Amino acid sequence: MTPSEQRPVPWQRLILPSFLALPVLALLLGLGTWQLQRLAWKNGLLAELAAAQARGPVEATANPAPFAHITATGRFRPGAEAMLGLEVRGPVLGGSLVTVLDRPGQPPLLVERGWAPLEGGDQIQRPGGDVTVSGYARYADRRSLFAAKDDPANRRFYSFDPRALAAALGAPDAPPYALTVVVPGAAPLPSGLGSAPAPQRGPVPDAAHGFPSPGNPHLGYAVTWFGLALAWIAIFLLWARRRIRDA
Structure with a gap:
């Protein structure tokens, strides 16, 4: 060869x-x-969420879909409050106020009522009778590696963990989500690089100004x-x- x-x-x-x-x-x-x-x-999920929000809220159940439009009626438990995160509005440092809503014949429910100042708790409106709140179902956030450590003893949380919040507020039987209150028909607050919420001038807590949606x-x-x-x-x-x- x-x-x-x-x-x-x-x-x-x-x-x-x-x-x-x-x-x-x-x-x-x-x-x-x-x-x-x-x-x-995800497109199908976003379409379902948009349709559900357009139809109006439904009664909060044990496991609604994330961001579902829900409502609940009960009484805010006195003293069962925690602060979540940090947000500056004007010169005032605040966070999101989370409290427990006791519902007749149903498990208590975590309610994220909105922004409130860290100091000056006398400004916070605390209805004493029956209240009806509506908004969306918020489930636990993924904890960042750089997130500050929560302080359950002082009821200060920096990552949204419904189970930890419920335990700190004496409501361990609450479902693992919170009802985040949304202001009906309110214009969304400015967001993004270079923008910041205006100084708070209305009543507090200041509820969310719109429904979020999952990223796509x-x-x-x-x-x-x-x-x-x-x-x-x-x-x-x-x-x-x-x-x-x-x-």
């Missing part, structure tokens, strides 16, 4: 690298496809994964061309 007959065909040198590159390509395409599926799911970044994630897949193909083709040329 002559040396030319023993020399492998150039494309044969790509067989093994191709078997190594294909799983990476399949993984990138699979992640992109999964994000498209998540996008469809899945289209961007899908574009990223598919873009990486295209880049992987381009890199492999350039490498393969050079390898064949050198052969």
